Amino acid sequence: MNEVDEKALQILRKYNLTRPEDTLQADFIYAKDKGLMFDKENINHDEAVRACFEIFSDCRKEHFTNLFLASLSINRLDYRSGLAAYAIMQSFPHHEFDMLDGHYCKLCSYPKQRVVDLSALNNLRFFCGGLFSGSPAEISFFLLQHQKLSDVYPNxxxxxxxxxxxxxxxxxxxxxxxxxxxxxxxxxxxxxxxxxxxxxxxxxxxxxxxxxxxxxxxxxxxxxxxxxxxxxxxxxxxxxxxxxxxxxxxxxxxxxxxxxxxxxxxxxxxx
Ligand SMILES: [Zn+2]
Structure with missing residues (x-):
């Protein structure tokens, strides 16, 4: 099921991370119902790392390379975006929150806990085709969404x-x-x-x-x-x-x- 609702996609396209209030509540609910926008989530470091490995263990390399290649002719950037997260997972360390100073993990720079704007991450998937920081919250979201896509062999x-x-x-x-x-x-x-x-x-x-x-x-x-x-x-x-x-x-x-x-x-x- 790789079809995307066009109206929901346009709502997601206009979504502005720094001005989320510009998106009408009715539009947000519509796009959320279509699986393109999400409530913000308070995501814990160790849970995010665990989620990365849990999802990764179910991932198949060809599902990522197939969709990466299949994105090229039709510019489906959500197809393309999974590979970045999957590639980082090749060497991403199994670790628990390890603080250097201040609030951030010295290994992956993610804080112990953070409210994550999943709609903004999905905007990255659909309109940039790759991830931004490589944080565990980002990787787990990208992998999870990618796993929802049916495989498409490149043409x-x-x-x-x-x-x-x-x-x-x-x-x-x-x-x-x-x-x-x-x-x-x-x-x-x-x-x-x-x-x-x-x-x-x-x-x-x-x-x-x-x-x-x-x-x-x-x-x-x-x-x-x-x-x-x-x-x-x-x-x-x-x-x-x-x-x-x-x-x-x-x-x-x-x-x-x-x-x-x-x-x-x-x-x-x-x-
Ligand atoms: Zn970390």
Whole structure:
């Protein structure tokens, strides 16, 4: 059941995290009834971490990669957004709240308890295609919502678009930065994505370790708290590790094979 109610989607699109009162109560109830908006929830750190692992144990990698690829031709960003959360879970540590100072966990930066705006998180899923902070509350919500989606096998156009993305990455010269690559991907004709959506997609490939550097690896084998991770420059707004990627790093073949090696349709783009 992947159909989305158009009216509820428009209500969610207009939802403003900083001005939730702008959404009429009747509209909120409508969108909530359609499963797109949610009451805010007071979420405890340890419960959120536990939920991440419980849901993750039921997740299947292909369900995430299939929908990630299937998002490309139709721009269903909710299809795309699950992979970022699933990729972070590859190395996310089983842990209890561990305070550094103040109120935040020293491992994942989530407080002991927080009121979470789940509608804002769902807005991210549907309109950005990836997550924001990588907090356990965010990851568990993304995984749970993704698990509600039926599997969709990518079509020919999805594979062609991803193939074009891979070719652009592999052809990039030494001087190509991640921002340059972002601009190049904008010119893939059948890929209808905004600059911001391309940024989030590249960041997801970073968490997957498909785009990484020898000293700044993705999260496949080692956990990095993306909200505290180093940045290339002080003003950079790119997430770790793609921030550090340049053309000479290309596609990391081993990590690519882990995520996408089972798609025979992609073999021609990687060999
Ligand atoms: Zn933590």
């Amino acid at each position: 020919t156009l999805d594979f062609e678009i991803f193939g074009s993305i891979l070719q652009a990455i592999r052809r990039a010269d030494q001087l190509t930065t991640i921002s340059t690559l972002q601009k190049q991907l904008k010119s893939i004709l059948s890929f209808k994505a905004t600059k911001e959506q391309i940024k989030v997609l590249l960041e997801t490939l970073g968490y997957c370790g498909v785009l990484q550097t020898p000293s700044h690896e993705g999260l496949l084998h080692r956990y990095v708290n993306i909200s505290l991770a180093p940045r290339k420059t002080r003003s950079s707004d790119w997430k770790y590790p793609v921030d550090f990627w340049t053309g000479k790093d290309g596609v990391n073949r081993d990590n690519f094979m882990y995520w996408f090696g089972h798609y025979k349709e992609l073999k021609q783009y990687i060999n």
